[in-house]
Amino acid sequence: MKKLLMTVAILVGSLVVSLQPAAAAVSFPDVPASNRFHEEIQFLVNQEIISGYQDGSFQPKRNVTRGEAAIMIGRALDLDGTMRDTKFKDVTKKNRASGYIASAAAKGIIGGYPDGTFRPDQQIIRGDMAIILSRVFGLEFGSIREFNDVGMNMKASEAIYNIAGEYITTGYEDNSFRPNGKVTREQFSAFLSRGMSPEFKQRAVGNNGYALNMTKRYVYATPNGDVEEVFQQGLEGFDVPDYAGFSWKSTDLTTKEVAYFFQEETANELVTLFPFSDGFVDLLYPIEVGTGWYIDEEETLVDEITSVTETVETPFKTFTNAVEVTSDLGYTSYYVKGVGHVKTLDENGGVVSELKSME
Incomplete structure (x- = not known):
């Protein structure tokens, strides 16, 4: 396995989501609390983005x-x-979606077909x-994810x-991604909510991985002062107007200097990426002692998992069963x-850095 080096292409223009004022909570008899996407649906209902039918139902499987x-x-x-x-x-103008279709088409968000139709009643x-x-x-x-049914020549591959x-x-x-599969109302609610809120991104990946929790604020103690890391919308200070994605913002609380990075975790690896720069592998999965990753065709070892049961003391708390990664430069994370x-x-x-708080 070679060490991953990637360049992150940041967007040059986008739309910023404008959240609507929260409305009174609406309860759907066909969306009980046990529904996998109950919270996502309720979030969009409260933002007046989605609604139910006249009979009081939501019809999540439609x-x-x-x-x-x-x-x-x-x-x-x-x-x-x-x-x-x-x-x-x-x-x-008789179609209830006509105004939104016209507005979204004008902004290049949606398009029609070569025959001049939009086909509003066709399932997406x-x-x-x-x-x-x-x-x-x-x-x-x-x-960094790879879907086995999404080829690079596919029209939707980049977007996927x-x-x-x-x-x-x-x-x-x-x-698989199943690009030709239909999308239900509950699934669409989940996708849209994840695009708008770190809470629902985190719910999508769960808490069983080793990536930073996107709903938490981290503070690390370093020899030169504390550093804060928060997951937020936007990239301040970059020539990327109206950036609407999310990234981690790292702030030196002493100097106020700011840096940005991205993390992505798949079943195979945890990777950290930087805007307009390269990225590196933090961990390879499954977690096993002796697993190493490399930087070149010569297979020069860069990092290796040297323990999976370490007890680690930090100002925040003492952790057990920590994964230890040792680099070729002698650093241990x-x-x-x-x-x-x-x-x-x-x-x-x-100490280079150690967790001081997480809230």
């Missing part, structure tokens, strides 16, 4: 049409939904949904990997499941 998708996206972006004639010959497929959501959230930096990198999708357990990186020591055993 497939989403292209027109319905335009309505939900339009509400999320606070577009003009005034019903009106559109450039599509099958979408007139997962590949087309990926294209729309990638445009909505302005995603362009891709993913864009939303995968943003944890909007994680695919299926058989490592520790990772804890559900927490992420907790400590790094230099070749002399001195």
Whole structure:
């Protein structure tokens, strides 16, 4: 396994989601608390982005049409939904989705077919949904994930990997994405919520991995002062107007200097990436002592897992069963499941950084 070196392409223009004022909670009899996507559905209902039917139901298993998708996206972006004639010959002002279709088309979020139609009543497929959501959230930096049914020549491939990198999708357990599959109302709610909120990104990946928790604020103690790391929308200080994706912002609390990075975790590895720069492998999975990764064709060993049962003391707390990674430069780093990186020591055993708080 070679050490991963990647360049992250950051978007040059996007749309920022405008959240609507929260409305009174609505309860659907067919969306009980036991529903896998109950919280995501409720989140969008409270933002007035989705709604139920006249009989009080939500119909979570019903497939989403292209027109319905335009309505939900339009509400999320606070577009003009005034019903009106559109450039599509099958979408007139009589169609309840016409205003949102016209507005979204004008912004390049959705498009029609070569015959001049939009086909608002046609059920949307997962590949087309990926294209729309990638445009909505302005995603362009891709993913390290690989789906076995998404070829690079596929029309939706770039968009699929864009939303995968943003944890909007994680695919299926058989490592497929199923780009031609239909999208239900509950699934669409989950995808849209993940694009808008770190809470739902974290719910999508769970807490069984070694990546940083996207809902937490981390503070690390270093010899030069404390460093804060928070997951947030946007990249301040970069010439990327209206950036709508999420990244980790690292702030030196003494000097106020700021840096940004991305983390992505798959079944194979945990990787850290930097804007307009390269990335590196933090961990390879499955976690086993002796697993190492390399930097070149000569297979020069760079990092190796040297223990999986370490007890590590930090100002925050003492961790057990930490994974220890030793580098060829003598540095030793520790990772804890559900927490992420907790400590790094230099070749002399001195502290480079250690977790001080997590809240």
